[in-house]
Amino acid sequence: MFSEKIISMLFENTLITLYMTVASTLIAYVIGLPMGILLVLSAKDGLRPNAVLYKALDVIVNLLRSIPFLILLVLVIPLTRAIVGKSYGPTATIVPLTIAAAPFIARLVESSLREVDPGVVEAAKSMGADNFNIVTKVLIPEARTALITDATVALVTILGYSAMAGTVGGGGLGDIAIQYGYYRYQTDIMFATVILLVLLVQILQWAGMRLARALDRRVRS
Numbered sequence: 715m716f717s718e719k720i721i722s723m724l725f726e727n728t729l730i731t732l733y734m735t736v737a738s739t740l741i742a743y744v745i746g747l748p749m750g751i752l753l754v755l756s757a758k759d760g761l762r763p764n765a766v767l768y769k770a771l772d773v774i775v776n777l778l779r780s781i782p783f784l785i786l787l788v789l790v791i792p793l794t795r796a797i798v799g800k801s802y803g804p805t806a807t808i809v810p811l812t813i814a815a816a817p818f819i820a821r822l823v824e825s826s827l828r829e830v831d832p833g834v835v836e837a838a839k840s841m842g843a844d845n846f847n848i849v850t851k852v853l854i855p856e857a858r859t860a861l862i863t864d865a866t867v868a869l870v871t872i873l874g875y876s877a878m879a880g881t882v883g884g885g886g887l888g889d890i891a892i893q894y895g896y897y898r899y900q901t902d903i904m905f906a907t908v909i910l911l912v913l914l915v916q917i918l919q920w921a922g923m924r925l926a927r928a929l930d931r932r933v934r935s
Contacts (some may be wrong), residue, residue: 720903724890728910734876738811739869747818749775750823752850761835761845775817783875784819785813787882806886807876815872822868826860827853845925859929866922870915877911887911 735756756764780788787810791801794809830853838852854861880888887907895904 721769724887724903724906724910727885727887727890727907728914731873731876731911731914732890734804734807734811734879734884734886735869735873738808738815738876739865739872741808741812742815742868743865745812746819747823749816749820752826753820753824753854754827754853755845755849757830771820775820778813778817779821781814782932783810783878784881786810786814787879787884801882802885804885807879807886811872811875811879814875814917815868817867819864822864823861826857829860832857859926862872862922862926862929866919866926869918869922872916873911873914 749771753768753775754760755762756768756771758765758768760768763807778786787807790810790813794801796808798806799810800806823876834852834856835848838848843852847916876884876886877888877891880886883889887910891904891907895899895907
């Protein structure tokens with residue numbers, strides 16, 4: 715059995731992992747959601763085609779997504795220091811997590827919005843709706859179930875990234891797994907962190923899918 719100190723440490727670092735995951739996901743959505751919308755609007759078949767804007771956003775998204783997270787973690791250390799004041803710890807880890815997640819979210823949003831029936835968009839245009847109203851009152855509401863599913867995928871992906879951040883002192887369950895499982899050979903603690911991470915993934919997926927199904931029923935009713 716684990717001591718009270720170990721249980722307290724695992725509980726505290728589970729909360730730290732959730733803090734890093736949720737905070738970075740929210741910030742990444744503030745960046746990634748508009749990027750995804752702009753990609754759809756500026757595409758060749760979009761509401762406002764703009765080849766230069768689309769190409770620039772496409773290159774940025776592809777470039778950031780192609781960098782492995784561990785390399786990105788080290789690469790943005792100067793930026794992390796400039797923003798947070800240090801390059802380690804849970805709050806500092808939010809910076810690279812956000813940079814890694816934003817382009818991923820942008821691509822998910824772009825894909826979901828493109829799945830909206832073009833006929834619905836055309837109907838809104840024929841009724842005189844401008845681009846802003848089409849985005850806010852047609853595209854996003856029609857795609858909201860897919861967008862909730864995307865948010866669930868993003869949360870689970872960022873949770874995995876946060877565990878990787880433990881290799882460079884990012885804090886959370888990944889840090890515990892490295893410190894105790896790798897450096898001290900305490901495999902029982904490492905397995906406990908793995909179980910907690912799996913449970914977090916299952917809970918996030920369950921909650922996200924349940925919310926998506928509820929919204930889907932609301933749309934159909």
